[in-house]
Each structure stands twice: as structure tokens, then as C-alpha cells.
Amino acid sequence: xxxxxxxxxxxxxxxxxxxxxxxxxxxxxxxxxxxxxxxxxxxxxxxxxxxxxxxxxxxxxxxxxxxxxxxxxxxxxxxxxxxxxxxxxxxxxxxxxxxxxxxxxxxxxxxxxxxxxxxxxxxxxxxxxxxxxxxxxxxxxxxxxxxxxxxxxxxxxxxxxxxxxxxxxxxxxxxxxxxxxxxxxxxxxxxxxxxxxxxxxxxxxxxxxxxxxxxxxxxxxxxxxxxxxxxxxxxxxxxxxxxxxxxxxxxxxxxxxxxxxxxxxxxxxxxxxxxxxxxxxxxxxxxxxxxxxxxxxxxxxxxxxxxxxxxxxxxxxxxxxxxxxxxxxxxxxxxxxxxxxxxxxxxxxxxxxxxxxxxxxxxxxxxxxxxxxxxxxxxxxxxxxxxxxxxxxxxxxxxxxxxxxxxxxxxxxxxxxxxxxxxxxxxxxxxxxxxxxxxxxxxxxxxxxxxxxxxxxxxxxxxxxxxxxxxxxxxxxxxxxxxxxx
Amino acid sequence: xxxxxxxxxxxxxxxxxxxxxxxxxxxxxxxxxxxxxxxxxxxxxxxxxxxxxxxxxxxxxxxxxxxxxxxxxxxxxxxxxxxxxxxxxxxxxxxxxxxxxxxxxxxxxxxxxxxxxxxxxxxxxxxxxxxxxxxxxxxxxxxxxxxxxxxxxxxxxxxxxxxxxxxxxxxxxxxxxxxxxxxxxxxxxxxxxxxxxxxxxxxxxxxxxxxxxxxxxxxxxxxxxxxxxxxxxxxxxxxxxxxxxxxxxxxxxxxxxxxxxxxxxxxxxxxxxxxxxxxxxxxxxxxxxxxxxxxxxxxxxxxxxxxxxxxxxxxxxxxxxxxxxxxxxxxxxxxxxxxxxxxxxxxxxxxxxxxxxxxxxxxxxxxxxxxxxxxxxxxxxxxxxxxxxxxxxxxxxxxxxxxxxxxxxxxxxxxxxxxxxxxxxxxxxxxxxxxxxxxxxxxxxxxxxxxxxxxxxxxxxxxxxxxxxxxxxxxxxxxxxxxxxxxxxxxxxxxx
Numbered sequence: 001x002x003x004x005x006x007x008x009x010x011x012x013x014x015x016x017x018x019x020x021x022x023x024x025x026x027x028x029x030x031x032x033x034x035x036x037x038x039x040x041x042x043x044x045x046x047x048x049x050x051x052x053x054x055x056x057x058x059x060x061x062x063x064x065x066x067x068x069x070x071x072x073x074x075x076x077x078x079x080x081x082x083x084x085x086x087x088x089x090x091x092x093x094x095x096x097x098x099x100x101x102x103x104x105x106x107x108x109x110x111x112x113x114x115x116x117x118x119x120x121x122x123x124x125x126x127x128x129x130x131x132x133x134x135x136x137x138x139x140x141x142x143x144x145x146x147x148x149x150x151x152x153x154x155x156x157x158x159x160x161x162x163x164x165x166x167x168x169x170x171x172x173x174x175x176x177x178x179x180x181x182x183x184x185x186x187x188x189x190x191x192x193x194x195x196x197x198x199x200x201x202x203x204x205x206x207x208x209x210x211x212x213x214x215x216x217x218x219x220x221x222x223x224x225x226x227x228x229x230x231x232x233x234x235x236x237x238x239x240x241x242x243x244x245x246x247x248x249x250x251x252x253x254x255x256x257x258x259x260x261x262x263x264x265x266x267x268x269x270x271x272x273x274x275x276x277x278x279x280x281x282x283x284x285x286x287x288x289x290x291x292x293x294x295x296x297x298x299x300x301x302x303x304x305x306x307x308x309x310x311x312x313x314x315x316x317x318x319x320x321x322x323x324x325x326x327x328x329x330x331x332x333x334x335x336x337x338x339x340x341x342x343x344x345x346x347x348x349x350x351x352x353x354x355x356x357x358x359x360x361x362x363x364x365x366x367x368x369x370x371x372x373x374x375x376x377x378x379x380x381x382x383x384x385x386x387x388x389x390x391x392x393x394x395x396x397x398x399x400x401x402x403x404x405x406x407x408x409x410x411x412x413x414x415x416x417x418x419x420x421x422x423x424x425x426x427x428x429x430x431x432x433x434x435x436x437x438x439x440x441x442x443x444x445x446x447x448x449x450x451x452x453x454x455x456x457x458x459x460x461x462x463x464x465x466x467x468x469x470x471x472x473x474x475x476x477x478x479x480x481x482x483x484x485x486x
Numbered sequence: 487x488x489x490x491x492x493x494x495x496x497x498x499x500x501x502x503x504x505x506x507x508x509x510x511x512x513x514x515x516x517x518x519x520x521x522x523x524x525x526x527x528x529x530x531x532x533x534x535x536x537x538x539x540x541x542x543x544x545x546x547x548x549x550x551x552x553x554x555x556x557x558x559x560x561x562x563x564x565x566x567x568x569x570x571x572x573x574x575x576x577x578x579x580x581x582x583x584x585x586x587x588x589x590x591x592x593x594x595x596x597x598x599x600x601x602x603x604x605x606x607x608x609x610x611x612x613x614x615x616x617x618x619x620x621x622x623x624x625x626x627x628x629x630x631x632x633x634x635x636x637x638x639x640x641x642x643x644x645x646x647x648x649x650x651x652x653x654x655x656x657x658x659x660x661x662x663x664x665x666x667x668x669x670x671x672x673x674x675x676x677x678x679x680x681x682x683x684x685x686x687x688x689x690x691x692x693x694x695x696x697x698x699x700x701x702x703x704x705x706x707x708x709x710x711x712x713x714x715x716x717x718x719x720x721x722x723x724x725x726x727x728x729x730x731x732x733x734x735x736x737x738x739x740x741x742x743x744x745x746x747x748x749x750x751x752x753x754x755x756x757x758x759x760x761x762x763x764x765x766x767x768x769x770x771x772x773x774x775x776x777x778x779x780x781x782x783x784x785x786x787x788x789x790x791x792x793x794x795x796x797x798x799x800x801x802x803x804x805x806x807x808x809x810x811x812x813x814x815x816x817x818x819x820x821x822x823x824x825x826x827x828x829x830x831x832x833x834x835x836x837x838x839x840x841x842x843x844x845x846x847x848x849x850x851x852x853x854x855x856x857x858x859x860x861x862x863x864x865x866x867x868x869x870x871x872x873x874x875x876x877x878x879x880x881x882x883x884x885x886x887x888x889x890x891x892x893x894x895x896x897x898x899x900x901x902x903x904x905x906x907x908x909x910x911x912x913x914x915x916x917x918x919x920x921x922x923x924x925x926x927x928x929x930x931x932x933x934x935x936x937x938x939x940x941x942x943x944x945x946x947x948x949x950x951x952x953x954x955x956x957x958x959x960x961x962x963x964x965x966x967x968x969x970x971x972x973x974x975x976x977x978x979x980x981x982x
Binding site (some may be wrong): 009050054056058059060061062090093098183279280283286288289 | 520554566569570574576578583586588589590594692693694695696697699700701727729730731808810811813814815818820830831834854857858859866954
């Protein structure tokens with residue numbers, strides 16, 4: 001239905017225009033303007049200082065670590081670092097906003113224009129513009145399900161540092177939005193500036209969607225607030241695109257609106273507004289001085305940045321000879337790339353890639369865990385590959401050993417010994433096994449010699465069976481060919 | 487010593503007396519506790535803390551006995567009820583903070599207690615420090631201990647630190663601390679015949695001070711003498727990492743700057759401060775002040791601060807704008823007053839309507855208006871630009887002169903209720919004081935004479951940022967020349 005950004009409506013083609021505002025929780029030990037801790041899942045209202053609860057006379061003091069994380073993220077997004085930025089107050093009343101204002105950056109964010117490069121399924125790349133990144137405080141949480149008539153407020157999250165990362169309206173389909181979000185999350189995780197955990201709310205997304213006829217100016221947009229998974233982002237865009245096209249095609253107009261995604265029904269619906277009139281009365285927070293960065297400090301952070309996914313992918317292709325597709329899969333998650341490199345160290349990189357992406361990912365998928373919880377360590381997977389390389393076991397036997405490693409976590413060499421799986425490389429033993437097989441199937445030998453080449457595989461299978469699969473396949477091949485042609 | 491002679495001592499004299507063991511800290515605290523009671527009719531205190539005062543005095547006596555005296559050991563001090571004091575009711579003069587007992591101590595008060603000072607109690611003020619008369623408090627108006635000659639009508643002590651000023655003037659506190667956002671230390675000091683010092687912005691931490699207008703709020707001392715102000719300021723000052731606007735600068739020994747020598751000091755006399763309708767007696771006192779300083783060897787220089795006339799309108803945009811946001815936290819959710827409603831919005835509305843008085847509501851409305859979309863540029867942004875120009879006025883002036891002498895207020899104390907019906911007339915009280923708040927420069931008000939009907943009048947000396955030393959030195963010379971020895975009609979203890 002949606003391909004190449006074009007959407008077929010009743011009256012012709014439409015184009016979806018999407019911009020994302022991602023709220024990424026900064027990895028730090030303390031909040032943006034207070035020393036309170038930020039552990040996820042702590043008991044309600046136990047991670048709150050008088051500053052977070054906006055008690056009288058309390059003042060914010062910027063957390064240097066959070067600024068550093070924002071700057072590092074900006075550098076990772078190839079963005080302009082603004083050496084002077086300003087914190088503003090965004091004023092509105094809500095019970096989970098203790099001060100009655102959120103400290104944010106309005107006109108002068110810490111990070112300006114940047115970009116994210118997307119790898120598209122057709123192997124092209126797309127560059128998506130980043131408009132800005134700014135630091136702001138998170139609000140607390142209103143709990144409506146604790147009491148029949150009252151709302152409870154948990155301020156643990158109040159004041160936690162968020163980076164709001166705003167994209168240009170460069171995305172053209174739900175699929176692109178999904179790729180963008182995954183890529184952004186991957187960059188944040190590489191940088192260690194946000195754990196990207198959407199279930200825990202450390203990455204949340206506001207989705208701006210509008211539609212237009214191709215080539216025409218932007219249409220009126222609707223903002224879908226607080227979507228908390230990549231899948232929901234994609235679903236909400238698909239739904240919203242359809243909804244807007246239908247309205248326009250039926251002669252209506254789109255009202256600029258804030259909407260919510262109802263995951264259960266897969267639809268978006270208008271949201272109750274925070275305040276009747278949205279006048280946030282932004283002004284510079286007089287409790288905070290402008291944030292001024294030392295250019296040398298920024299350059300030091302730039303020099304210390306880790307290798308990011310795009311660079312790593314290019315290196316995997318050039319240094320390991322992997323295909324771009326394989327490299328792309330391996331670098332998507334930082335932990336996977338690290339794991340792969342440990343497996344590949346000093347070994348056949350393609351074999352390492354195949355084992356990691358094939359057998360290991362299959363198992364992890366089945367177990368529903370990430371590579372950090374892999375039952376097989378990189379070192380042991382490497383050892384398994386070594387056993388193949390030095391002909392101790394065949395590739396076929398290796399699968400069996402791998403299954404055992406998954407089940408027990410044991411060392412592959414120990415499994416080979418314990419189960420007697422060591423490959424037979426004794427030519428004499430294989431010779432006699434071949435002789436027995438050929439003797440038992442004289443008719444088939446005749447047929448083969450008469451030209452039925454297809455029977456070759458049958459003989460190989462019989463020999464392997466006779467040796468319980470332990471015969472060295474290369475040796476079997478050589479000896480079998482000699483005997484059959486002889 | 488008798489109570490009345492104890493109460494007559496200055497802070498510097500009391501320090502000496504305590505050090506020489508002429509009397510104990512407990513005796514001094516007890517005398518002041520009694521004085522606080524005697525002065526009750528002034529309504530200067532919201533919450534006296536007599537037991538705490540005695541306990542702190544006893545601790546001071548022990549240190550004095552061990553020879554480990556701290557700089558302010560045993561000195562009884564009144565605290566404007568805008569400073570948060572741990573476990574002690576803190577109201578900001580507002581109904582909305584009913585029952586609020588902070589779990590923390592403001593930096594400035596903490597420094598005072600660390601220096602050995604004794605807490606007498608929390609003093610009354612205009613609600614959230616918004617006012618020039620100390621009549622807008624939920625806890626009732628403060629009375630000035632002074633009366634006009636031949637007129638027994640109660641007068642305002644000025645504001646917003648009127649409780650602190652009245653207490654010091656009536657000898658119900660040896661010294662006090664106030665806050666000055668647009669003149670709230672200096673104008674009441676002038677009205678009550680005491681010394682009031684607004685330091686440089688960033689000199690004293692705002693941490694733990696209930697915010698009115700963050701970029702203009704200045705904690706500072708209110709005392710009987712310039713020397714006392716210098717001593718108290720030193721104890722209150724210093725960089726505080728918990729206040730981002732606190733300045734990381736060293737704290738000088740301000741008292742050491744009181745050399746009495748101002749020969750060659752260039753004193754600016756700004757022509758723009760000769761405002762229309764200023765009473766002749768104030769103009770005359772100002773001229774007298776110039777002569778006193780000239781006689782002491784200073785060199786008066788006529789200067790211009792051309793942006794002065796914009797200071798008041800600028801102040802009454804910026805201060806309410808910040809206040810409208812600072813006061814949003816009083817919403818009935820976490821502390822203080824809550825008036826239940828059928829919805830959260832109704833609860834907010836009922837709580838804030840009941841909790842805030844008329845002047846606070848007026849400023850919240852003004853502030854909300856000037857920050858609103860469509861008005862922000864015309865009001866708030868323009869005001870910020872003018873503020874920059876006002877600050878530049880002072881920088882330019884201080885290229886030419888070392889300090890500036892002006893009247894503190896355009897009138898003496900007025901009667902309670904006299905200006906309450908006319909907010910603009912009330913705001914005009916701040917005409918001489920707000921420029922220094924907008925510029926953040928230090929300034930001290932010194933009692934310099936009496937009005938025709940026998941009320942104190944102050945002159946103020948403004949200085950360069952972080953040059954409180956020059957300001958204090960000139961102020962002490964002015965104080966010595968003025969020889970202001972008059973006493974108010976009401977004092978808690980006898981005369982000298």
C-alpha cells in the first residue's frame with residue numbers, strides 16, 4: 001500500500017510527510033538540575049529532591065554530565081554544537097509538573113543542525129536532517145488507577161534529563177520512520193547517551209504527519225504524542241496517513257491537532273489538551289546562566305567519540321570482507337558488533353559472521369534474549385570455529401556441538417571429547433568404511449559408473465553414516481572419488 | 487547590664503561585650519526575647535522563636551567560655567519570613583504557605599547560624615515580598631515604630647522587609663536580614679531610620695529564599711550602623727554552588743574597608759534623580775549629603791544616568807513576569823494551602839484565589855500578560871533590552887566616578903492605608919531604588935536626617951559591582967557626618 005513514499009488514494013497519488021521528535025532519556029546518575037538519583041522502577045516518590053518537587057526557594061543547578069551527553073549526541077549526529085545556549089521556562093499547570101514550568105531550551109538549543117544516514121532496503125542511502133537537539137526536564141507521572149476518585153503523582157521521573165531530538169520533515173513513509181528511529185536508537189546506544197529502551201519509556205516519540213500531492217507545499221500536520229514503540233510509530237503513521245487522505249478526498253480540511261495513538265485499536269484520536277489555550281509563555285530561566293561551552297572541551301569530546309555504526313559498517317566491509325548487508329546487520333546493535341569482533345578476532349571473519357548471524361541469532365531469537373544474555377560466549381563460539389578450521393570436527397558435527405553448547409554452556413572442545421565427536425581423519429579407517437559401502441551397493445556403483453552422477457551424494461551419505469558422521473568430509477570426498485573412478 | 491542598655495548596643499558593641507564577658511549571650515538573647523514580646527503591637531514578627539534563641543545563645547556561651555568564639559557568636563538576629571528556616575514555619579507573608587515548615591535551611595541563614603548568630607524569629611513582610619509598605623501580609627500590616635510629630639496615626643514601615651526594619655528600629659532585634667528586589671531593604675530602612683544594604687547580585691546566595699523575581703532578588707543585612715552592616719554582610723556572603731547565579735568571588739573583610747578616609751573619592755550626583763514632585767526636604771537632604779561628603783574630602787561630580795526614567799516601568803514588567811512563573815508552584819498539590827474542588831483545575835483556581843492576596847494576584851496577572859504570545863516582544867523583550875541599557879548607564883557612570891549619592895525614597899513613611907488604593911502611587915516609592923536592582927550593583931541606605939514632621943529620611947550610596955567596600959566606606963563617612971541619633975516613638979528598651 002505504501003511504497004516509495006507514494007500513497008494511492010481514491011483520487012490519485014499522495015505523499016506522506018513525517019517529522020519525528022524523539023525524547024531520549026540521558027544516561028546519567030542524577031537528574032538534569034538536581035542530585036536526585038534516577039533508577040528505573042524505584043518505589044514511587046523515592047527519587048525526589050526538594051528541587052524536583054519545586055519546594056519554595058529551591059534552585060536548579062545544571063548537571064555537567066547531562067550536558068556532556070547532549071554534546072556527544074550532537075557530535076554523533078554530525079551536528080553543529082552551539083557554544084552558547086539558553087534554558088527557558090515553558091509554563092503550564094499540571095499536577096505532575098511541580099514548578100508549574102518545565103525547564104527546556106526554546107530559541108537557543110545546545111545542538112543545531114545535523115543528520116542521520118539511513119540504509120534503505122534497496123541498498124541506497126537516505127540522509128535525514130536533524131533540526132536540533134535540546135536538553136529539557138522530564139515531568140513526573142500521574143497515576144489515575146490508584147484510587148477511585150483521586151489522581152496520585154509520582155515525581156521519580158520529574159526532572160530527569162531528556163534530549164529532544166527533532167528531525168526535519170524529511171521522512172516519507174512509515175517504513176522510513178521505522179528505519180530512522182532504529183538508526184537513531186543505534187547511534188544513541190553506541191554513544192552510551194541513551195539506553196533506547198522504549199518499554200521503560202527512556203525513548204519516546206512524537207510523530208508529526210501531514211499529506212500532500214507530490215510536489216505541492218506541505219499540508220497541515222497532526223502531532224501524535226508519546227508513541228512508545230517502533231511498531232506503534234509505523235502503525236500510527238499508516239493510520240494517520242489514511243485518515244488525512246480520506247478527509248481531504250471527501251472535501252474536508254485537516255485541523256492542526258495533537259492526537260494520541262490507541263495501540264489496542266490501532267488508531268489515532270484527538271487528545272485532551274493540557275491547557276485550554278496553549279500559551280507556554282516561554283522566557284529565559286532567570287535561575288540559570290546561559291550555558292557556555294569551551295570549544296576545547298567540545299573538541300576533546302569529539303576526539304573521544306566511539307566508532308559509530310556507519311564507520312563500523314564500512315570497516316567491517318573493508319577489513320573483514322563482509323558484504324554490506326551482513327555488515328549492516330552486525331553493526332545495528334553495538335553489542336552484536338562487539339560480539340562479532342571478538343568471535344572474528346584472528347579467525348575467518350566470514351565464518352564468524354555466518355555463525356553469529358545464522359546459528360547464534362536464531363537461538364537468541366528463539367530464546368527472546370539479547371546478545372548480552374547469549375548462552376554461548378564469543379570466546380567459546382570462536383573456539384568452535386577453531387575446531388572446524390583445524391579439522392577436529394566437521395561443519396556438520398559443529399552444529400551438533402553448538403546445540404550442546406547452547407544447552408549446557410560448556411566448552412566446545414570438552415563436548416567433542418565427552419561425546420567422542422572428534423572427526424576421523426585416519427585415511428585407513430575411512431578407506432575401509434568406503435570399501436564396505438561400495439561392497440554393499442554393487443548395483444549402485446555400476447549405475448554410477450554408467451553415468452548416474454547423482455548417486456555420488458548417496459555414497460557420501462552412506463560413508464558418513466557408517467562413520468557416525470565423524471569422517472572428515474574432504475578426505476571422504478577424495479578417497480571416494482578415487483575408488484569410484486578406479 | 488540592664489535590658490535597656492543591652493538593647494541599645496550596636497552589633498559591633500555587642501560582639502565586644504560578649505567577647506569581654508560583660509554579659510552572656512543568654513542574657514542578650516533573653517533581653518531581646520522580652521523586647522520581641524514588648525514590640526508585639528508593631529506586628530513585626532510572624533513567628534518569634536524564643537526557645538531556639540536561648541538554645542543557640544547557650545551554645546554560643548559555651549564556645550565563648552572555651553575561647554572558641556565565632557564571628558557572630560551570640561548576636562540575636564531577626565529573619566525576614568522569606569528565608570526558609572528548617573522546621574520553622576515559613577510563610578512569605580502568604581496564606582498559601584499555611585503550615586509550611588521547610589526541611590532545609592537557606593544558605594544565608596545557615597551561614598549566620600554557622601557564624602554563631604542567634605535566631606530571634608521570622609519577621610513580617612509584604613506577601614511574597616511584593617510591596618513597599620508591609621501592609622499586604624496575610625498576617626496583617628506592620629507598624630512603623632516612628633510617628634509623625636503631633637500625629638498619632640500609625641505609619642507603614644516601608645516594604646517589603648518592613649518587619650525586619652521595624653524590629654531593628656524598635657530594638658526588637660539587634661540586626662535583621664531582608665531581601666531587596668526593587669528596594670525592599672533600603673526603602674524600609676529609610677522609613678525606619680536604620681541602615682539597609684543591598685549587595686551586588688550574586689554576592690549572597692538566593693538558595694532557600696522564597697523567590698519573588700529571581701533576577702532581581704538580593705538578600706542583604708539591615709542594621710543600626712554601617713559597621714554592623716559590614717560585619718553581617720561578611721557572614722552572609724560567599725559563593726554557593728547550589729545557586730547558579732551566585733558569584734565565585736572572594737569575600738573581603740568589609741569592616742576593614744571602613745577607614746573613614748574618602749579623600750579624592752569621586753561621588754556622582756545623577757541629575758535624573760531630581761524627579762518632579764520630590765519634596766523639598768528630600769532635595770535639601772540630598773544637597774546636605776553632597777556637602778558632607780565634600781567636607782570629608784570627596785569630589786562631587788554631576789553625572790547623567792539617562793535611562794533612569796525607564797527603570798520603574800522596566801522593573802514592573804520584569805519582576806511580575808518572573809513572579810508569575812515563580813509563583814506557579816503554589817498550586818495546592820504538595821504543600822501549604824489546598825482548597826478542594828471538583829476537578830484539578832477547580833482546585834488550582836480555588837486554592838490560588840484563596841491563597842494569594844490582591845497585590846500578588848495583580849502581579850501574577852501583569853506577569854502572565856507581558857509574557858503572553860503577541861505581547862512578549864513588546865513588553866518582556868523590550869524591558870530586557872532597556873534593562874541592559876540601564877546597567878550600561880551605571881557602567882558608563884563608574885568610568886567617571888567611584889560611587890553615586892541619591893535619596894533612597896521620594897518620601898518619608900506614609901500612613902497605613904494611605905496609598906493602598908492607588909497601586910501606581912505605591913509603585914512610585916521604588917523610583918530611586920529599582921535601578922540598582924536592574925543593574926545588580928551594590929547600594930546602601932543610611933539614615934541622614936528627619937523630615938519636617940519628624941520622620942527619618944535616608945540617602946543611598948551606589949557602587950560598582952562587587953565593590954561593596956567603597957560603598958560602605960563612603961556610607962560610614964556619611965553616617966558619621968549625619969550624626970543620626972533620633973529614636974522612634976516606640977522602642978522596646980530604654981535610650982542610651
